[in-house]
Amino acid sequence: MRLISLASKSMLNRKASVLLTLFTIAISVMLLLTIERVRQEAKSSFSNTVSGTDLIVGARSGDIQLLLSSVFRIGHANNSVSWDSYQDIKAQRGVSWTIPISLGDSHKGHAVLGTDSAYFEHFRYGKKQTLVFAAGRAFVNAQEVVLGSDVAQKMHYQLGQQIVISHGMGNTSFHHHDDNPMTIVGILAPTGTPVDKTVHVPLAAIEAMHSQPKSTPRMIGKPKQPAGHTHDHADDHAHHDSHDHGHADEHEHHDSHNHGDADEHDHNDSHNHDHADEHDHHDSHDHGHGHDKPDTIAVAVPAPADLHGDLIGEPKQITAFLMGLDSPLYTLQIRRNINNYKAEPLLAIMPGVTLRELWRMLGLVEKILLLFSAVVVLISLLGMLTTLLATLNQRRRELAILRSVGARPRHIFTLMSSEAILITAAGCTLGIALFYALIALAQGTLQSQFGISLSISLLSHYELMLIGVIMAAGTLMGILPATRAYFYSLSDGMSIKL
Structure with missing residues (x-):
C-alpha cells in the first residue's frame, strides 16, 4: 500500500507526461469499445429487422x-x-x-x-x-x-x-x-x-x-x-358535398336522418349517419364562426x-x-x-440463414475494424512505455535515495510496475466514461440515420475481456522499465554519476 501511495505521488510530480499518456490510453479504449458496441448492435439490429418469417x-x-x-x-x-x-x-x-x-x-x-x-x-x-x-x-x-x-x-x-x-x-x-x-x-x-x-x-x-x-x-x-x-374526416366528401351537408346541419340538425339534398348525397348517407355527432361539431364550429380557425x-x-x-x-x-x-x-x-x-x-x-451468410461476408470488415482499434490501443501503450523509459534516466537519483532509506531492488521493481498499472487502469476508467458519454450523444443519430439502436447498458463479458487484455498489456509494458530500474538500483547505490 505504501508503494502504491509512493507511486501516486511520484506520478503527480510528472503530471504533464502522465496525463498525456493517460488520455491517449483513454481515447484508444473509448474507440475500441465503441467499435465493438456498434458492431454488435448493428448485427443485432439487422437480425431484429424481421422475425417470425419462415x-x-x-x-x-x-x-x-x-x-x-x-x-x-x-x-x-x-x-x-x-x-x-x-x-x-x-x-x-x-x-x-x-x-x-x-x-x-x-x-x-x-x-x-x-x-x-x-x-x-x-x-x-x-x-x-x-x-x-x-x-x-x-x-x-x-x-x-x-x-x-x-x-x-x-x-x-x-x-x-x-x-x-x-x-x-x-x-x-x-x-x-x-x-x-x-x-x-x-x-x-x-x-x-x-x-x-x-x-x-x-x-x-x-x-x-x-x-x-x-x-x-x-x-x-x-x-x-x-x-x-x-x-x-370531411375530406372523404367532395367540396360541394361538405358545403351542402354543413348547410343541412345548420338548418336541419334536429333531424340527422332527413337530408334535404338526399338525391345529391346517396353515396354519402350512411357515412353521414354514422358520424353525425362528429360532423355536427365540426360544421357548427366552421360555419358558426366563419372559419376563424385554420x-x-x-x-x-x-x-x-x-x-x-x-x-x-x-x-x-x-x-x-x-x-x-x-x-x-x-x-x-x-x-x-x-x-x-x-x-x-x-x-x-430463409431470413436467418441468409443473415448469417451476410455476416460471414462482412467478417473481413469486422476483423479490419477490430484490428484498427487494437493497433490504436497498442500505440497508446507503446507511448506509455516510451514515457516511462524516457523519464527513467532522470529518476536514477530518486531511486538511489530510495535505496538509501532501505528500499530493496524488488521494491523498486514493484514501484515502477505499479506506476504502469495505475496509468493503464486510470486510462481504462476514463475511456469507459468517454465511451458511455459518446453513446449518449450518438444514440439518436445512429437510430434515426442508420437504424442502429445503441443501449446504455453494462459492459458485456467480451467488452470486459477486452479491458482485461488492455490491463494485462499495460502491466507487461511496465515490466521493461521496472526491470531496468531494478538493475539501476543495484549498480548505482549512492554513487550515481550525473
Whole structure:
C-alpha cells in the first residue's frame, strides 16, 4: 500500500507526461469499445429487422440481394413475381399467412411499400414483436397511407394530412402522382428497423396510380387539397358535398336522418349517419364562426364500415412476399418447391440463414475494424512505455535515495510496475466514461440515420475481456522499465554519476 501511495505521488510530480499518456490510453479504449458496441448492435439490429418469417420469396436472383431489397430496402429487385404465382403458392398446403410487398415508389426519399392488411397483422420484428400504432389506425381503402415513425417525425406529418407518392426509389423520382393524393390515417410506433423509414400504402393504390390514364383527374375521387394543409374526416366528401351537408346541419340538425339534398348525397348517407355527432361539431364550429380557425389541426380519421374498400385490386405483379408456415417442418419442402417452380423462376430464402451468410461476408470488415482499434490501443501503450523509459534516466537519483532509506531492488521493481498499472487502469476508467458519454450523444443519430439502436447498458463479458487484455498489456509494458530500474538500483547505490 505504501508503494502504491509512493507511486501516486511520484506520478503527480510528472503530471504533464502522465496525463498525456493517460488520455491517449483513454481515447484508444473509448474507440475500441465503441467499435465493438456498434458492431454488435448493428448485427443485432439487422437480425431484429424481421422475425417470425419462415421464408421470403422473390424473383430468382441472389439470396442476399433478395433479403436486402425486400427487408432492408437496400438496392433494387431485378424482376418481379407474378400475382398468379403468388396466389398459387399462397394456396399451398402448410402456408399459414403471406404478406405481399410491392416496391419501386418513394416519397421525398423514403421508400413506399405497397401491401395489404396482413402486413399489420403478421409482420414481426425483434423478438417477434408486433407493429403498434403510435397514432391512428391501419388503412382500410386505397386512398389512405400509414407512415413509419421516422417519416412522420422528419417530415413533421400529422394525421389527416395528404401526401403525394412519386415513381422511383430514393431521392430520384421520375414522376409525381400529384393527381392522386393520399390521406395519412396512421403513424407506427418506432421499431428501430427499416419500417420506421417506410411509407405504407395499399396494393390497390400502387396499381391505380401506375395503370390509371393521365387524363383521369382523380384515382378515387379524392379532392386535391393545397400542400401543407391537414384535413379532417370531411375530406372523404367532395367540396360541394361538405358545403351542402354543413348547410343541412345548420338548418336541419334536429333531424340527422332527413337530408334535404338526399338525391345529391346517396353515396354519402350512411357515412353521414354514422358520424353525425362528429360532423355536427365540426360544421357548427366552421360555419358558426366563419372559419376563424385554420384547418391545419391534424385529427384522427376513423374507419367507418362503409368506407372499407378493396386493398389489393388486380395487380399483375409484386416485388416479393413474406411467408409464415404452419410448422417449421414445411420450410425445406416448400422452399424446394418454390425454387423449382415451373411457371416462372423464383427464389425462396430463409431470413436467418441468409443473415448469417451476410455476416460471414462482412467478417473481413469486422476483423479490419477490430484490428484498427487494437493497433490504436497498442500505440497508446507503446507511448506509455516510451514515457516511462524516457523519464527513467532522470529518476536514477530518486531511486538511489530510495535505496538509501532501505528500499530493496524488488521494491523498486514493484514501484515502477505499479506506476504502469495505475496509468493503464486510470486510462481504462476514463475511456469507459468517454465511451458511455459518446453513446449518449450518438444514440439518436445512429437510430434515426442508420437504424442502429445503441443501449446504455453494462459492459458485456467480451467488452470486459477486452479491458482485461488492455490491463494485462499495460502491466507487461511496465515490466521493461521496472526491470531496468531494478538493475539501476543495484549498480548505482549512492554513487550515481550525473
